[in-house]
Amino acid sequence: MIVTVTPNPAFDRTVVLDELKPGQVNRAKRTRVDLGGKGINVAKNVKAIGGEAVCLGFMGENDVFALIYLNSLGIGHDFTTIRHNIRVNTKIIDEHNSAYTDINEPGPEIAPSEQQNLKQKIKVWSQKANILVLSGSLPPGINYDFYKEVIEEIKFLDIKIILDADKEALKSGIDARPYMIKPNIHELSELVGKELVFPDEIIKASLRFIQKGISIVAVSMGDRGSITVTADGAFITPALNVKVRGTVGAGDAMVAGFALALDQSLSLTDAVKMAAAASSAAVTREGTEPVDFDTFKALLSQVKIEKVPL
Ligand SMILES: Nc1ncnc2c1ncn2[C@@H]1O[C@H](COP(=O)(O)OP(=O)(O)OP(=O)(O)O)[C@@H](O)[C@H]1O
Numbered sequence: 001m002i003v004t005v006t007p008n009p010a011f012d013r014t015v016v017l018d019e020l021k022p023g024q025v026n027r028a029k030r031t032r033v034d035l036g037g038k039g040i041n042v043a044k045n046v047k048a049i050g051g052e053a054v055c056l057g058f059m060g061e062n063d064v065f066a067l068i069y070l071n072s073l074g075i076g077h078d079f080t081t082i083r084h085n086i087r088v089n090t091k092i093i094d095e096h097n098s099a100y101t102d103i104n105e106p107g108p109e110i111a112p113s114e115q116q117n118l119k120q121k122i123k124v125w126s127q128k129a130n131i132l133v134l135s136g137s138l139p140p141g142i143n144y145d146f147y148k149e150v151i152e153e154i155k156f157l158d159i160k161i162i163l164d165a166d167k168e169a170l171k172s173g174i175d176a177r178p179y180m181i182k183p184n185i186h187e188l189s190e191l192v193g194k195e196l197v198f199p200d201e202i203i204k205a206s207l208r209f210i211q212k213g214i215s216i217v218a219v220s221m222g223d224r225g226s227i228t229v230t231a232d233g234a235f236i237t238p239a240l241n242v243k244v245r246g247t248v249g250a251g252d253a254m255v256a257g258f259a260l261a262l263d264q265s266l267s268l269t270d271a272v273k274m275a276a277a278a279s280s281a282a283v284t285r286e287g288t289e290p291v292d293f294d295t296f297k298a299l300l301s302q303v304k305i306e307k308v309p310l
């Protein structure tokens with residue numbers, strides 16, 4: 001079973017413009033609202049490509065539409081109810097410049113008791129799960145080492161933990177040695193304090209974390225595809241040629257592909273393929289709508305992987 005944790009869910013409001021003109025009145029061509037937040041997007045995409053996932057995290061007591069939506073997709077959930085509503089993140093698509101701008105709110109203040117409640121639920125669900133995905137930013141009131149503490153509490157269990165976070169939450173989470181991390185190229189560059197561009201630099205930087213005891217470092221590079229590094233070798237995967245309608249959540253779809261492949265004990269090559277196909281399918285969707293299964297299937301056969309021995 002795959003369990004995802006989203007401490008900071010969001011309603012993603014996607015606003016499509018001809019061209020974003022800062023300092024002026026901009027008229028939207030169209031808008032849409034999706035329930036998002038990284039772990040929730042992972043669960044939506046796991047479901048869309050044929051698996052099952054359960055969502056944990058914080059959810060406002062009045063955020064009933066979020067639950068109705070997950071129920072409509074048949075996605076299980078066991079959120080920790082909080083007093084405040086979840087945030088609204090604004091995603092601006094500038095069609096003329098193919099520019100994608102995210103404005104992410106900090107999220108609601110979390111009380112210590114709410115935090116304990118989520119930790120307890122994670123412990124209980126981790127007893128039943130094969131894969132635990134810890135994903136996204138931490139809302140106010142939660143310490144940056146939340147993910148580290150969670151990993152340390154459950155790592156004696158037979159469970160593979162995937163961490164997808166940034167900044168201090170990622171840095172400290174890595175110290176607890178999750179099974180896998182999925183930094184994007186900017187996050188990896190920040191982690192090692194050097195701007196990384198070329199595959200050999202990216203592989204070398206990733207190996208630092210493999211040497212620390214992390215089994216898989218999957219580095220996403222937007223339209224340049226991804227590089228997945230393990231102790232046995234690196235897999236370079238160019239992005240697929242698809243019509244891009246929105247890039248938000250591409251990384252989450254990538255994590256969904258890995259999570260499902262790991263849950264099904266598939267080979268790493270198959271996991272990399274599923275991750276590439278799911279993430280490429282994700283960018284063909286506006287907003288964070290789950291991927292279309294037929295598109296995912298069609299893209300799966302197109303993924304090319306170059307294996308680089310170390
Ligand atoms: N423009 C694109 N064209 C084709 N594929 C893309 C494009 N952008 C992203 N992808 C696919 O999605 C994967 C993940 O993208 P990216 O590196 O942008 O993730 P991310 O920064 O974690 O995204 P997010 O935080 O929005 O989920 C890439 O490895 C690639 O397979």
Ligand SMILES: O=P(O)(O)OC[C@@]1(O)O[C@H](CO)[C@@H](O)[C@@H]1O
Nearest residue numbers: 010036037038089104136137249
């Ligand atoms: O602010 P965070 O938690 O880092 O990221 C939140 C977010 O940008 O991530 C998802 C896309 O990956 C969106 O659904 C959501 O709005």
